[in-house]
Amino acid sequence: MKLNAGIITDKLAETKAFYESVLNFGITFENEFYVLMHTPNQQAELSFLLPNHPTQRPIFQKPFAGAGMYLTIEVPDVDAEYAHIRSLNVPIEIELRDEPWGDRHFAIVDPNGIGIDVVKYAEPS
Numbered sequence: 001m002k003l004n005a006g007i008i009t010d011k012l013a014e015t016k017a018f019y020e021s022v023l024n025f026g027i028t029f030e031n032e033f034y035v036l037m038h039t040p041n042q043q044a045e046l047s048f049l050l051p052n053h054p055t056q057r058p059i060f061q062k063p064f065a066g067a068g069m070y071l072t073i074e075v076p077d078v079d080a081e082y083a084h085i086r087s088l089n090v091p092i093e094i095e096l097r098d099e100p101w102g103d104r105h106f107a108i109v110d111p112n113g114i115g116i117d118v119v120k121y122a123e124p125s
Contacts, residue, residue: 004036004045005071007112008063014111015048022090022108023073023116039073046071066113078104078120085118100124 009015016035019025025037025046033050049056051063075081082096085108093115094107105119 004047006047006049006060007069007114008049008051008060009112010051010063011111012048012050018111019046022085022088064112064114070115070117071110072117072119074119074121076120078106078118081118082106 007015012033012035016027016030016037019037020027024040026040026042028036028038028045030036033053033055034047036045036047038045049060052061079096082092085106086092090108092106093109094105094117096104096106098104102122102124103119104122105117107115107117109115
């Protein structure tokens, strides 16, 4: 079984640009109303769909309302990823920090208001 999450958004172009330029996602497939993107290592995918598109059934037409969702992206070097994203002047929602449970992480927000936790998992010390 394979899973990819989908987000219905009227900010399709901005979202595609954000995931490409900030997080280095690639394009798996795209057309005028849909884009399927993959992580740099191609281990996971995320899709974005324009709302109210006539080709889609009602269940796939309402846009994401901007709350109640987050993504976690695990990276091998969270410090390097933090430096890269800061160099792009992307606002940092949670500054780079170590948590008591072992994670080292920071958070940003995508154009749809979705929080993205960028993390390197570690055992608690």
